[in-house]
Amino acid sequence: MSHARWPVMLWLLVMVVAIGYLLTHWRMVNDLTLFLPEEHSAEQRFLLHQMRDGSQTRQLFVRLSGPDDASLARHSDELAHRLDDTKAFSQISNRTPTLESLVATKWFAYRYLIDPQFDMFRFTKTGLKQALSARLDELRSPAYRPFQSLIPPDPVAAFRRWLQQSHGDSPFQSRHGVWFDNEERALLIVTTEAGGFDLDAQQHAVTTIKQLSERIDSAVSVDIIGAGVIGLATRDTIRQEVQYLSIGASFAVVLILLLAYRSAPILLLAVLPLSSAIVAGMVVSIGVFGQIHGIALAFSVTLLGITLDYPLHFFSHRHSSESSAQTMHRIWPTLLLGVISTLAGFSIMAMAVFPGLQQIALFTCSGLVAAALVTRWVLPVLASRVSLQGSSISALPRRVRAPRQWSLLVLAFAAMVLYLDEGVRWQDNIAVLSPAPERVLSKFQALQPSQTGSPDSRLLITADTVESMLQLCERVLPQIETLHQDGLVERYVAPCQILPSASRQRVRQRHLSDVNGISNAVTQALHDMPFKPTTFQPFIDALNRSAELEPLVLDDIRHTHHGRLLESLIGKDGEGVTGQIMLYGATNLTSLQNRVRESADLFVISTHQAAQGMMMQFRQELTVWLGVGIAVIATLILLVTRSLHRASRVLVPVLTATAATVAVLRIMDVPLTVFHLIALMLVVGLGVDYSLFFQRYESSQQRGGTRHAITVCAVSTGTVFGMLALSELPILRAIGITVVIGIILAYVLSYLSQESSPANLS
Amino acid sequence: MVRQLRRWLLCGLLMVSHGGMAADLVTTIFSRLPASDSVVQPFTEIRHIAFLEVPLISHGTFRYEAPSTLVRRVNNTDETFTITKDQAKITEADGVTRQVSLDAAPELRLFSVLIRGLLSADRALLAGDFTLTASGTIDQWQLELTPRHENRIQQIEIVGSGGVPSQVTLIESGAEKTIIDLASTAVGVNP
Numbered sequence: 039m040s041h042a043r044w045p046v047m048l049w050l051l052v053m054v055v056a057i058g059y060l061l062t063h064w065r066m067v068n069d070l071t072l073f074l075p076e077e078h079s080a081e082q083r084f085l086l087h088q089m090r091d092g093s094q095t096r097q098l099f100v101r102l103s104g105p106d107d108a109s110l111a112r113h114s115d116e117l118a119h120r121l122d123d124t125k126a127f128s129q130i131s132n133r134t135p136t137l138e139s140l141v142a143t144k145w146f147a148y149r150y151l152i153d154p155q156f157d158m159f160r161f162t163k164t165g166l167k168q169a170l171s172a173r174l175d176e177l178r179s180p181a182y183r184p185f186q187s188l189i190p191p192d193p194v195a196a197f198r199r200w201l202q203q204s205h206g207d208s209p210f211q212s213r214h215g216v217w218f219d220n221e222e223r224a225l226l227i228v229t230t231e232a233g234g235f236d237l238d239a240q241q242h243a244v245t246t247i248k249q250l251s252e253r254i255d256s257a258v259s260v261d262i263i264g265a266g267v268i269g270l271a272t273r274d275t276i277r278q279e280v281q282y283l284s285i286g287a288s289f290a291v292v293l294i295l296l297l298a299y300r301s302a303p304i305l306l307l308a309v310l311p312l313s314s315a316i317v318a319g320m321v322v323s324i325g326v327f328g329q330i331h332g333i334a335l336a337f338s339v340t341l342l343g344i345t346l347d348y349p350l351h352f353f354s355h356r357h358s359s360e361s362s363a364q365t366m367h368r369i370w371p372t373l374l375l376g377v378i379s380t381l382a383g384f385s386i387m388a389m390a391v392f393p394g395l396q397q398i399a400l401f402t403c404s405g406l407v408a409a410a411l412v413t414r415w416v417l418p419v420l421a422s423r424v425s426l427q428g429s430s431i432s433a434l435p436r437r438v439r440a441p442r443q444w445s446l447l448v449l450a451f452a453a454m455v456l457y458l459d460e461g462v463r464w465q466d467n468i469a470v471l472s473p474a475p476e477r478v479l480s481k482f483q484a485l486q487p488s489q490t491g492s493p494d495s496r497l498l499i500t501a502d503t504v505e506s507m508l509q510l511c512e513r514v515l516p517q518i519e520t521l522h523q524d525g526l527v528e529r530y531v532a533p534c535q536i537l538p539s540a541s542r543q544r545v546r547q548r549h550l551s552d553v554n555g556i557s558n559a560v561t562q563a564l565h566d567m568p569f570k571p572t573t574f575q576p577f578i579d580a581l582n583r584s585a586e587l588e589p590l591v592l593d594d595i596r597h598t599h600h601g602r603l604l605e606s607l608i609g610k611d612g613e614g615v616t617g618q619i620m621l622y623g624a625t626n627l628t629s630l631q632n633r634v635r636e637s638a639d640l641f642v643i644s645t646h647q648a649a650q651g652m653m654m655q656f657r658q659e660l661t662v663w664l665g666v667g668i669a670v671i672a673t674l675i676l677l678v679t680r681s682l683h684r685a686s687r688v689l690v691p692v693l694t695a696t697a698a699t700v701a702v703l704r705i706m707d708v709p710l711t712v713f714h715l716i717a718l719m720l721v722v723g724l725g726v727d728y729s730l731f732f733q734r735y736e737s738s739q740q741r742g743g744t745r746h747a748i749t750v751c752a753v754s755t756g757t758v759f760g761m762l763a764l765s766e767l768p769i770l771r772a773i774g775i776t777v778v779i780g781i782i783l784a785y786v787l788s789y790l791s792q793e794s795s796p797a798n799l800s
Numbered sequence: 801m802v803r804q805l806r807r808w809l810l811c812g813l814l815m816v817s818h819g820g821m822a823a824d825l826v827t828t829i830f831s832r833l834p835a836s837d838s839v840v841q842p843f844t845e846i847r848h849i850a851f852l853e854v855p856l857i858s859h860g861t862f863r864y865e866a867p868s869t870l871v872r873r874v875n876n877t878d879e880t881f882t883i884t885k886d887q888a889k890i891t892e893a894d895g896v897t898r899q900v901s902l903d904a905a906p907e908l909r910l911f912s913v914l915i916r917g918l919l920s921a922d923r924a925l926l927a928g929d930f931t932l933t934a935s936g937t938i939d940q941w942q943l944e945l946t947p948r949h950e951n952r953i954q955q956i957e958i959v960g961s962g963g964v965p966s967q968v969t970l971i972e973s974g975a976e977k978t979i980i981d982l983a984s985t986a987v988g989v990n991p
Contacts, residue, residue: 134904177849178858179879180872180912181890181898184905190851211887212903573851 045415053314056321065329067238084498084609084616093606095234095265096128100247102224104258110224111214113254118226120250127243129229133216135599137184143598146197148590150550150581151543153196154203154535158549160194161556166563169194174568191576193560204536204600229602230266237273240266273332279765280336287758291346294757298750299353303424307417308349314412315345315405322404323397330401334394338401340773343758344380344724345409347751348373349417351731354747355740362418368740370414372730375678377410379671379730380723386667389659395716444790448783449694452701462700465709466653497619504592504608507617508539518619528623533607536600540589547589553581653712660715667719668693671726688733691791692725695783702779713772720773721780724755729788745789752785825934826923829941832963833921837866841919844981845874850974864919870912883912910953911970914945918958918965930956938962 100117104110118132140146150156159165173189176182185198192198210217210225217225228247232239244262251260295305319338323330351373356365381403388399456462497518501507511534521527538546550556557578564571592608595601609616676685696718703710728751731744759781762774840863847856860874868883880891888900888908902909910929917926926932930945943965945956957969968980 134901136904174856177847177852177856178845178874179892180908181879181881181888181892181900183907183911184900186849212901215903568852568854568856570851570853 043419046419049314049412049416053317056317060317060320060324063324065324066332066335067329084618087609087611087616091233092609093229096230096232097234098228098230098240098243098247098262098264098266100226100228100251100260100262101219101221102226102251102258102260103222104224104255107213107218107222107224109255110218110258111216113258114216114224114226116254117247117251117260120253121226121228121247124246124250126231126246127228128231129602130226131217131229131599132224132226134210134212137188140201140599141188141197144590144595145200145598145600147580147583148543148587149192149197149200150584151546151587151590152200152538153546154538155199156196156546156549160196161550161559163559163562166193166559167567170563170567170569190573191580193574193577204603234265235269237266237269241270244270275766276333276336279767279770283761283765283770284339286761287343290757290761291754294750294754295350298350298746301424304353304421307421307424308346308353310417310420311348311409311412312342312345314416315342315409318408319401319405323401326400327397331394331397334397334401337769337773338398338405340758340762340770341384341398341402341720342405342409343755344720344727345406345413346754347724347727347747348377348409348413350750350754351747352413352417352421354750355743356421357743362422366414366418369731372734373413374410375675376723376727376730377406378674379726381406382670382674383667383719383723386663386719389663445690445694445787448698448787449690452694452697455701455704456697459704463704463707463709464654464657465711466650466657495621495624497621499617499619500614501617502614504610504615504617505540507608507615508534508537509541511617511619512539512542514619518621526625527621530619530621531607532619533604533617536604536607537590537592537595540591543589547585547587550581551585553578553585556581657712657715660712664715664719668696668722671722675726675730684733687791688726688729691729691787692722692784695725695780695787696721698783698787699776699780702783703776706775708772708775711772713769714776717773717776718780720777721784724777724781725784725788728752728784729791732788732792741792748785748788752781756781756785825936825938825941826932826943828938829934829943829960829963830921830923832938833918833965834963835921837920839864839919841982846979846981848977848979850976862915862919864916866920868916870916881912883916888912906949906951907953910947910951910956914956914968914970918968 102110102113102117104113114132118130121127121130145152157165160169170193173193173195177186177189185195188195188197210219212218217227219225228243230239230243232243234240244267247262248260251258254260292305295308296302299305299308316339319342320330320335323334323338351369352362352366355369356362360368384402384406385399388396388403497514499507499510499514501510511532515532515534518527518530518532522530560574560578561571564574592601592604596605607618607620609618672685672689675688676682679685679688699718699721700710703714708714728748731748734740734744756778759774759777762770763778765771765774840861842861843859845856845858845860847858849856858874860872863871863873865871870881870883872879872881878891880889882889882891883902888902888905890898890900892898900908902912913925913929916922923932926945929948931948933944933946935942935944939961941960943958943960945958947953947955952973953970954973955971957971958965959967965982967982970978970980972978
């Protein structure tokens with residue numbers, strides 16, 4: 039074997055081992071939570087927990103449309119039973135529980151311990167007399183007829199008060215016993231065990247529902263909506279888009295390279311660094327994370343398109359008077375500086391708050407290193423026998439004479455645009471994190487049952503245990519009631535309204551321990567009343583039993599209707615428990631916040647405001663890291679050139695292009711998101727690459743090669759990202775538009791900034 | 801044997817003809833009942849409840865307004881039911897409003913259907929929740945309403961004469977019953 043060929047053999051060996059590793063360890067996931075930021079504060083932790091695993095993200099709305107209400111109701115029940123039999127779902131609901139079914143639950147046995155307005159006065163002779171008179175009046179009204187059977191076991195109406203305050207009413211209308219939505223469709227709510235972003239689990243859930251619903255009447259049509267379904271539709275769109283874009287981009291790049299080099303062998307060799315980069319990225323990602331995310335893979339492969347530039351620099355600089363090794367040796371320092379600059383840019387994503395972006399950073403950085411190594415040591419060996427005849431390198435135009443102050447003029451224009459338009463406009467809506475296309479989101483938002491309202495703000499209670507959270511909730515509830523009385527809150531739902539703390543239940547047990555005394559009070563209260571003397575024996579029996587009960591806890595009632603409602607108000611994670619008091623119609627958030635500020639364990643958050651604040655914080659962090667990235671690149675170039683003047687000649691076109699990209703986006707009225715910032719980092723990386731080559735010290739013949747290389751690079755990269763700009767996916771579109779504008783500006787400004795005595799970057 | 805068969809056939813014919821007559825009587829009764837968009841009907845209600853030693857007596861008026869509002873006034877206090885499909889919005893005497901799903905309160909559903917159907921002479925509305933049979937003559941008739949689904953109200957008997965119902969009896973489980981005397985003639989508006 040020739041000494042020069044060992045890098046090729048080593049590369050082949052590494053590729054074989056890497057592909058073998060991928061075949062045995064390949065694991066791709068589609069959990070979209072990787073693209074949610076990691077939480078910082080308690081509010082953010084809660085908010086993101088709700089987004090990842092909140093009951094709303096796990097709910098699927100199954101709607102049945104058909105000929106008549108009666109048959110729809112029958113099919114709704116049938117489907118609910120079938121789904122229940124699978125044991126695959128945590129909850130299936132299609133009807134509000136009847137009073138009879140509620141009386142059969144543990145809640146009824148605990149009615150005197152969970153009464154939201156417990157007052158010992160009710161158990162005195164006077165209190166009981168008042169209660170019995172009230173019940174007598176109610177017996178005259180058909181409106182209270184459903185509660186008639188509850189009078190003997192509960193004359194003080196404790197259970198009824200609890201029912202009224204525990205918010206167990208369904209927002210849906212009920213016909214033939216089952217729920218219907220406003221569009222006359224029978225409605226089932228199926229709650230999955232897995233979070234809405236676990237797309238594989240959601241796919242399984244949707245398939246199960248569809249399979250079971252197919253067995254019911256063919257005249258009944260079934261549709262399913264919910265966060266999981268949006269996720270699945272988004273995944274399908276991403277798959278389709280990535281497929282179309284990959285084919286389109288590959289075709290476009292092949293065409294550009296064939297036009298530029300008119301050589302099939304060069305075309306084949308040009309893809310080696312890119313394909314090696316993709317394999318390396320996959321191996322490192324799976325090695326570090328144990329899996330690879332579908333979207334991370336798609337985005338990384340897109341970003342690694344930059345590695346296609348490396349062989350292009352090499353081929354464009356080649357000429358017949360030198361060997362391929364000599365060509366590589368000549369351009370390597372500049373190429374290496376470009377690689378390091380791009381590495382610095384991409385590695386910034388590792389600092390991002392999204393684990394998905396961290397995976398993209400690792401994938402792309404390892405890919406860049408692999409592509410650089412293959413370009414440096416493998417490509418020259420394989421390209422040594424490739425003929426350059428037919429190449430159109432010399433056909434490219436020579437340098438256009440233009441004022442060197444172009445960059446400064448453009449920079450001034452960008453500054454003026456941003457100044458006149460009141461600076462950069464940011465989009466801090468958390469919805470931008472969603473990879474779902476607007477078409478998919480708006481379709482499902484329109485289908486969502488309108489009855490499912492969400493609160494304006496929430497009061498969060500953090501504690502170590504559910505019990506301590508409930509105790510804190512009980513302490514703050516009078517304040518909330520005052521806010522309600524003052525008109526600051528229209529209505530509220532609190533976990534301790536459904537289940538009082540165990541300590542409060544024990545206190546009530548102690549109060550109710552004198553059952554004989556209460557029994558005597560009943561006898562006295564019955565004087566002059568038309569009730570038969572033994573009517574209230576079930577009441578006395580219930581009081582006797584209440585004294586002996588173990589306090590009711592969440593685990594006892596988890597699978598009841600109200601238990602599930604309670605669970606939806608409680609979030610648990612490794613750091614403790616967060617209870618939420620839902621505040622509806624909250625008009626003055628600041629006043630609310632001031633009133634509850636006394637306790638460090640309480641936070642009032644507006645879901646919308648908190649999400650926006652979180653996004654703003656993440657964006658500010660990313661902006662800082664973007665600045666750090668640019669500073670690192672600038673320092674690197676300064677160290678290499680050892681001259682402020684020379685470094686500025688490389689950097690000014692790049693920074694101008696970056697600023698002008700922001701200005702153009704402002705003119706286009708595109709608000710910036712975190713994804714635009716990431717794309718800007720890529721623009722800086724690519725721009726530095728172009729500028730470095732344009733500013734190299736070269737002969738006029740070498741200049742031709744440089745212009746050819748950078749033109750082909752810019753055209754191919756611009757074409758690929760131009761395709762992304764046409765994507766339906768907001769993230770891809772944001773990256774595509776930004777990079778296309780940035781590349782055009784970086785190319786033009788770097789080109790115009792060439793000088794007759796360029797900086798010596800060799 | 802043949803004689804016995806003839807006797808059975810005769811019984812069958814009598815039953816069929818009686819059923820046919822009953823069906824005709826139901827139609828005749830509803831054709832006589834005044835149908836109006838707005839009506840006020842005085843009543844006296846006597847409730848026999850198992851755990852009460854004496855019946856509970858209330859006096860008041862029903863006011864019905866098409867299509868779905870029923871106001872029950874007892875002892876000068878208003879209790880308003882607004883029925884929309886399967887929901888009842890109840891505004892109590894103290895102004896407190898409650899929303900009740902009639903599916904979750906089947907007794908309330910039957911009661912509201914009964915009074916609305918009777919005051920508006922809406923046979924179709926009643927037939928949705930009850931099977932209707934009639935006996936007697938148009939001058940002295942008895943209408944029996946049996947709930948189509950199991951309910952605490954087991955049967956409802958309405959007695960009347962011509963186009964005037966005079967008494968409604970709700971027979972409830974546990975040997976309880978409610979008698980509603982419609983003593984005075986209903987006052988109709990927009991007949």
